[in-house]
Amino acid sequence: MDLNIIITTNGPGEIAAWVQPVVEKLRNLVPHARIIIALVPCPHSSGYEAQVSSRFLGASVLLPSETTHFLLTGKLPPHVVLAREGVILHLGGDQLFSVSLGWRTRFPVVVYTEKLAQWPSQVQRFLLRDEGLYTQHRKHKIPAHKLVTVGDLMVDSVHPTLSSTDARNKLNLSQSMPVVSLLPGSKPLKVLYSTSYMLKIADELSYLLPETQFILPQSPFTPLAQLREAVQDPRYISVLGGVPGKIVHDRNSTFIxxxxxxxxxxxxxxxxxxxxxxxxxxxxxxxxxxxxLAILGIPMVVILPLNKPEVLPVEGLGGQLCRLPLLGPALKRLLIHQILKKLRFVSIPNQKAERLLVPEIVGNTDPLEIAQKAFQLLMDPLHRRETSLTLRSLMPAQNTAETLVQNLLEIFELHYACHPHPIPYRHLDSSHPPQPTDSDSTSGTKRSG
Structure with missing residues (x-):
């Protein structure tokens, strides 16, 4: 069977937490499938999504511009060949792109979401993270047969291959001294503006606890050149009051x-x-x-410095308005303030626990305040142990990726049992673009939403 699975996604977080475990499971369960990752436009993109998808996941990749071009013209780049039958899997970005791909290819559409579903009449199945989302969707009159709770896909993306002891040995870290990891994220704006700020926090913490060991796990979406820019360019260092850093290579290791x-x-x-x-x-x-971190049971201090909120990206119409001259920065500050007022918590574990399980320091933050909170936690191993156990219980393994793939294949089989292709098989490439017809208005069974 010639089968395409087209995965729509956008940013680094979605690729690392959602796409990776699904692709790994597809390779095991459907080894003959051709996997295409269709990247869609995203203001939070790192610019390295295509490289990571191709290198680490071994999939064919459509750049955001190529995805948009295909939707508008039906033309694909030469390196991508479309099979006669397939399925669209939404794993991030605007759901409209997935629905539009369903229209263009006539493939059924399956959406994994942690938010309220959109376009229910054009989607064959919504795969949900938890029962709370299921209840919420039913209240919005989405048919029960279109809703399946599969679990939290992020849990399947985390699988260390070494014990903590072995990892410390290989990294030449002392077993008896504390290790603090600094995570400035993977999106360019986060990395560029927050890395030097985290260096300042590290300096403050080292005054309080000199034996602290620091690591910065580099994201696959963040090249070393970007880290160097973040800690050496005064434009980024000055915004949050960070400190500069020097990149040093020592044998097989790199340090800031x-x-x-x-x-x-x-x-x-x-x-x-x-x-x-x-x-x-x-x-x-x-x-x-x-x-x-929650899946691994690692206690954390979550920080969101808003000393300069105007540098943060904002999506949608609000983001366009924030680009207006003169008024733009003030509008952005107001919009971000309104967004945060609606958010009770900014970290995923606190949102899942519905309480302040791990500390969050949000607003006009001070590196010394953050360092003092970190010092307090490092001096309280019992509290950290209790937090670790609670974090793990929030994110239990559910084999979500396998359940998701099984649902994907079920929708594929149901769709083509009811909708055999009326046209002869052909490869769809840039020389044979598909021609839209009146029947292209939906990718599957016509059902009321």
Whole structure:
């Protein structure tokens, strides 16, 4: 059987936490399938999504511009060949792109979501993270047969291959001294503006606890050149009041050296979650990182410096308005303030626990305040142990990726049992673009939403 699975996604967090475990499971369960990752436009893109998808996941990749071009013209780049039958899997970005791909290809559409579903009449199945989302969707009159709770896909993305002890040994870290990981994220704006700020926190913490060892696990979406720019370019250092750093290569290791002489080991992306699990504590920005730390049971201090909120990206119409001259920065500050008022918590574990399980320091933050909170936690191993156990219980393994793939294949089989192709098989490439017809208005069974 010639089968395409087209995965739509956008940013680094979605690729690392959602796409990776699904692709790995597809390789095991459907080895003959051709996997295409269709990247869609995203203001938070790192610019390295295509490279990571191709190198680490071994999939064919459509750049955002190529995805948009295909939707508008039906033309694909030469390196991508479309099979006669397939299925669209939404794993991030605007759901409209997935629905539009369903229209263009006539493939059924399956959406994995942690938010309220959109376009229910054009989607064959919504795969949900938890029962709370199921109840919410039923209240919005989405048919029960279109809703399946599969679990939290992020849990399947975290699988360290070394024990914490072995990882420390390989990284030449002392077993008896605390390790603090600094996580500035993987999106360019986060990395550029927050890395030097985290160096300042490290210097403050080293005054309080000189034996602290620091690591910075490098995201596959963050090249070393970007880290160097973040800690050496005054434009980024000055925004949050960070400090400069010097990149030093020592044998097989790379370090960022702070003005106080503290060495922060940059752990390469190939270490992935093996690096995170050596941490006694992590200082992190909000995002997928907080979920990965929770899965590993790593206590954390979550920080969101808003000393300069106008540098933060904003999506949608609000983001366009924030680009207006003169009024733009003030509008952005107001919009971000309104967004945060609606958010009770900024970290994923606190959102799941519905309480302040891990500390969050949000607003006009001070590096010394953050360092003092980190010091307090490092001095309280019993509290960290209790937090670790609670974090793990929030993110239990559910084999979500396998359940998701089984649902995907079920929808594929149901769709083509009811809708055999009326046209002869052909490869769809740039020389044979598909021609839209009146029947292209939906990719599957016509059902009321």
């Amino acid at each position: 050296v702070t003005p106080q002489g503290n060495k922060i080991q940059v752990v390469p992306p190939t270490w992935n979650h093996n690096a995170l699990q050596v941490s006694d504590l992590s200082i992190t920005l909000p995002g997928t990182n907080t979920a990965e």
